[in-house]
Amino acid sequence: MSDIVLDELDQDLIRLLARDARVSNRRIATDLGVTEGTVRGRIKRLQQDGLLAFTAITGYEIASKTRLAFINVQAEVDRVREVADAIAQVPLINAVLLTMGQFNITAFGLFEELDTLVETASDRILTIEGVHHVETSIAVKTIKYNARMAKITKPGESD
Amino acid sequence: MSQSFSFDATDHAIVEQLRLNGRANNQQIAETLGLTATTVSTRIKRMEDANQLRVVGVSDFSAHGFNVLMKIAIEIDGRRASDVAHELAELPEIFAVHLVTGRYDIDVLVALKEFSELNAFLFDTLSKVRGIRSMTPAVVVDVVKYQFDVAPIEEGQ
Numbered sequence: 001m002s003d004i005v006l007d008e009l010d011q012d013l014i015r016l017l018a019r020d021a022r023v024s025n026r027r028i029a030t031d032l033g034v035t036e037g038t039v040r041g042r043i044k045r046l047q048q049d050g051l052l053a054f055t056a057i058t059g060y061e062i063a064s065k066t067r068l069a070f071i072n073v074q075a076e077v078d079r080v081r082e083v084a085d086a087i088a089q090v091p092l093i094n095a096v097l098l099t100m101g102q103f104n105i106t107a108f109g110l111f112e113e114l115d116t117l118v119e120t121a122s123d124r125i126l127t128i129e130g131v132h133h134v135e136t137s138i139a140v141k142t143i144k145y146n147a148r149m150a151k152i153t154k155p156g157e158s159d
Numbered sequence: 160m161s162q163s164f165s166f167d168a169t170d171h172a173i174v175e176q177l178r179l180n181g182r183a184n185n186q187q188i189a190e191t192l193g194l195t196a197t198t199v200s201t202r203i204k205r206m207e208d209a210n211q212l213r214v215v216g217v218s219d220f221s222a223h224g225f226n227v228l229m230k231i232a233i234e235i236d237g238r239r240a241s242d243v244a245h246e247l248a249e250l251p252e253i254f255a256v257h258l259v260t261g262r263y264d265i266d267v268l269v270a271l272k273e274f275s276e277l278n279a280f281l282f283d284t285l286s287k288v289r290g291i292r293s294m295t296p297a298v299v300v301d302v303v304k305y306q307f308d309v310a311p312i313e314e315g316q
Contacts, residue, residue, distance in 0.1 A: 004221050017216030021181040022203075043182075051222040054181030055308050056174050058166075059211040066309065068257065070266060072297075088304040096304040099230065101297035106230060110309055137232075137266065139257035141241070144248035146255065147310035149270070151302040152219040 004051065009034065013042055014052060018148040021054045050152045057147050065112045068139040071121050073105040079130035080104050090124045092116065103135070164209040169194070173202050174212065178308055181214045225270035227277070228299035232263035238290030240264040246288050252280055263295065 006014075012032055016023065025043075029036040046052035071093075075083040080098060087107050088096045095108040107125070111117040117136060126134045166174070169192075176188045185196040185203075192199075206212035220228065235243050240258055244265050248256045255268035271277060285291065 004224070006222060010222075014216060014218045014222060018218065019215070021214045021216045022184075024184075046222070051219045053217050053219075055215065055217055056177035056181055057213045057215060057308055057310050058174060058206075059310075070259065084301075084303045093304065094306045095302075097228075097230070097297075097299045098301040098303060099297035099299055102295055103297060106297060135261070137259045137261035137263065139259050139266065141244075141258040143241070143244040143256040143258065144253065145257075145310055147307055148215055148217055149220060149223065149225075149254060150217050150307060151305035152217065153302065153305055 004049075006051070009038075010042060010046060013039070013046065017043075017052070017054070053150075053152045066110050067112075067117075068142065069109055069111055069117050070137045070139070071107040071109065071125060072103040072135045072137070073107065073125060073131055074103050074133040075105055076130040076132065077104065083128055083130045086128045087125055090120060092120060164206075164211050166206070166211070169198070170202055170206060173199060174206075177203075177212075177214050181216070220270055223270070224272045227269075227271040227274055228302075229269040229271070230297045230299065231267050231269060232259075232295040232297075233265040233267065233291055234262075234293040234295075235264040235290050236292035240290075243288060243290045250284060252276075252284070 009032065013028065016028055016031065025036045025039045029039045032039070043052070071087075073083070073087065084096050084098055084105050087093060087105060090107075092109045092111060093107050094110060097106045098104065099106050109117070109120060111120070117138070121134050121136045125131060172192050173188060176183060176191060185199040188194075189196040189199045203212065203214070207214075220226075233243075233247075244256050244258055247253050247265065247267055252269050252271060253267045254270055255266075257266045258264065259266045269280070271280060285294070
């Protein structure tokens with residue numbers, strides 16, 4: 001990862017838009033004392049650089065039984081990347097991280113039914129060639145989660 | 160929190176448009192879906208007021224200078240896990256805290272600017288939190304996928 005230098009205006013934009021992405025450029029321009037064109041240009045650049053993206057976050061209650069689960073995977077070391085790419089294709093998997101530690105891949109997913117989690121972990125992930133061992137852990141309660149910060153990857157992009 | 164709130168087909172369609180482009184204005188969404196701009200605006204406001212929707216700018220970890228990500232599985236001893244979890248949630252370095260089932264009690268996600276901060280974070284900050292029996296870290300070396308558009312929404316957030 002390279003060093004990214006964002007000036008104060010970029011940071012103000014990120015902060016304002018994190019609160020509400022639907023505020024107009026004109027309103028932001030007035031609030032920050034810059035022109036609308038500057039706001040438009042900065043937002044576009046931050047998006048192009050993969051530093052800012054806009055999305056709609058819905059509450060857990062949209063599916064009240066939804067639970068976040070961590071699926072920790074031990075995969076053959078020389079196949080970690082292909083295994084991780086395969087896991088990223090599994091439905092309901094939201095995140096796939098390559099890690100150094102007890103496991104070399106950690107996947108996150110949101111599941112409405114325990115059956116679906118078991119099926120995902122045992123039938124879909126454990127059966128991927130190169131996977132040795134899978135352990136799941138269910139988040140029974142979220143104490144803190146900052147959804148305003150993420151790794152911005154383009155859909156289908158694997159790096 | 161309103162457990163009773165339910166999304167209908169129109170709500171879902173609007174959310175889908177917002178996921179494609181959170182900055183689309185009401186008129187654009189209305190035209191795509193064959194609704195009026197007023198309906199779009201009313202629906203969005205209703206979902207937001209019920210704390211079921213936030214349309215936000217999500218920034219990359221690197222935009223904040225965070226180059227080190229870690230997941231730490233924590234075992235608790237002699238203290239309620241939820242008390243420890245709430246204390247951990249107050250630390251700015253920790254951006255996610257979950258109470259979990261399984262071998263460990265708490266799972267946290269940590270973002271640091273550089274590895275050199277790890278020493279102080281472990282030995283000055285985390286070591287002061289009572290009740291932590293063991294920590295099993297996993298250092299994130301690459302992110303293959305990271306898509307979270309469902310999350311707990313707190314009031315006023």
